[in-house]
Amino acid sequence: MVRNTGQPAYLQIADDLRAQIRGGSLAPGTPLPSTTKLAERYDASLSVVKLAVGVLRTEGLVIGQQGKGVFVREAGELPPDPKAGDELAELRATVQDLAVRLAKVEEQLATSTTRRSGRSSR
Amino acid sequence: MVRNTGQPAYLQIADDLRAQIRGGSLAPGTPLPSTTKLAERYDASLSVVKLAVGVLRTEGLVIGQQGKGVFVREAGELPPDPKAGDELAELRATVQDLAVRLAKVEEQLATSTTRRSGRSSR
DNA sequence: CGAGCCAACTAGGTTAACTATGTTGCTCAC
DNA sequence: GTGAGCAACATAGTTAACCTAGTTGGCTCG
Numbered sequence: 001m002v003r004n005t006g007q008p009a010y011l012q013i014a015d016d017l018r019a020q021i022r023g024g025s026l027a028p029g030t031p032l033p034s035t036t037k038l039a040e041r042y043d044a045s046l047s048v049v050k051l052a053v054g055v056l057r058t059e060g061l062v063i064g065q066q067g068k069g070v071f072v073r074e075a076g077e078l079p080p081d082p083k084a085g086d087e088l089a090e091l092r093a094t095v096q097d098l099a100v101r102l103a104k105v106e107e108q109l110a111t112s113t114t115r116r117s118g119r120s121s122r
Numbered sequence: 123m124v125r126n127t128g129q130p131a132y133l134q135i136a137d138d139l140r141a142q143i144r145g146g147s148l149a150p151g152t153p154l155p156s157t158t159k160l161a162e163r164y165d166a167s168l169s170v171v172k173l174a175v176g177v178l179r180t181e182g183l184v185i186g187q188q189g190k191g192v193f194v195r196e197a198g199e200l201p202p203d204p205k206a207g208d209e210l211a212e213l214r215a216t217v218q219d220l221a222v223r224l225a226k227v228e229e230q231l232a233t234s235t236t237r238r239s240g241r242s243s244r
Numbered sequence: 245c246g247a248g249c250c251a252a253c254t255a256g257g258t259t260a261a262c263t264a265t266g267t268t269g270c271t272c273a274c
Numbered sequence: 275g276t277g278a279g280c281a282a283c284a285t286a287g288t289t290a291a292c293c294t295a296g297t298t299g300g301c302t303c304g
Contacts, residue, residue: 008257034284047259050286058177066285067266130287156254167289172256188255189296 010051013042017052021061021072031069032062135164135174143183143194153191154184 007015020026033041038049053070056062064070129137142148155163160171175192178184186192 010257036284045259048257051257053285054173054176055180058180064285065266066264067268067283069267069284132287157256158254169289170287173287175255186255187296188294189298190254192255 009042009044010048010055013038013044013049013052014055016042017056018059018061021056026072028072028074031071034069131164131166132170132173132177135160135166135171136177138164139174139178140181140183143178148194150194150196153193156191 017026017032026032032038032053035046035049035053038044038052039046042049053062053064057064057070061073062070063073139148139154148154154160154175157168157171157175160166160174161168164171175184175186179186179192183195184192185195
């Protein structure tokens with residue numbers, strides 16, 4: 001599809017969707033058409049549609065929910081499904097994970113250095 | 123290299139690079155390692171590296187120049203930190219940094235103390 | 245010696261296939 | 275009628291392959 005504009009297809013699609021969101025055609029909370037539908041509508045491959053959605057996702061304009069769909073983000077607030085997309089919870093989980101792993105590493109290090117195998121380079 | 127944080131590989135790489143940029147390891151104006159090099163360094167496929175760079179690109183943190191490389195955006199001209207500036211982003215970066223360093227230590231520990239080939243990410 | 249070509253790198257775009265995982269609705273057995 | 279299980283569909287992630295295009299440096303040939 002597209003071209004002419006010199007812009008890659010996935011950016012054109014992303015721009016179009018972004019315009020629709022900002023223009024109100026796609027209201028906050030409403031789901032975008034499915035990847036397949038968008039691919040048909042824009043006559044593009046699934047891959048470029050996924051790329052386009054990916055751009056909007058990293059921009060924070062939309063939020064993808066596995067199994068359900070991709071929803072337009074409420075400006076400044078969370079979508080009707082405030083699932084575990086919480087950064088704080090994510091961070092906590094990560095920190096917890098790090099703590100456990102650190103403990104293991106420290107343990108290994110303690111037992112291995114006693115017989116002096118300290119083989120730490122770089 | 124991946125796993126650990128439960129985050130997808132391309133986001134982990136993006137976060138790592140982002141941390142390096144914000145941390146100063148990658149100064150503005152300097153080029154990132156080439157896609158191939160990054161793929162080797164992170165033991166990831168070219169695809170995920172391209173995805174990671176793509177994320178930073180859409181974030182405006184780096185600018186890709188075909189044929190030359192991907193360069194860190196000059197601080198003055200980068201409007202980034204779109205939603206950041208908050209503690210959360212800082213924390214995130216720090217945690218990410220810790221995760222990377224821990225992963226390295228774990229790797230060293232695994233290769234130096236074990237002769238079970240258990241590890242290795244693909 | 246110089247001009248031009250060429251080979252080797254680079255990023256970027258596109259496609260396709262496969263996997264994983266989550267959601268939802270239907271059907272079928274009890 | 276209810277519950278279990280399944281099938282269909284959704285996003286998400288990963289990989290691989292192929293192509294385009296820009297840059298650079300070296301080599302060759304005139």
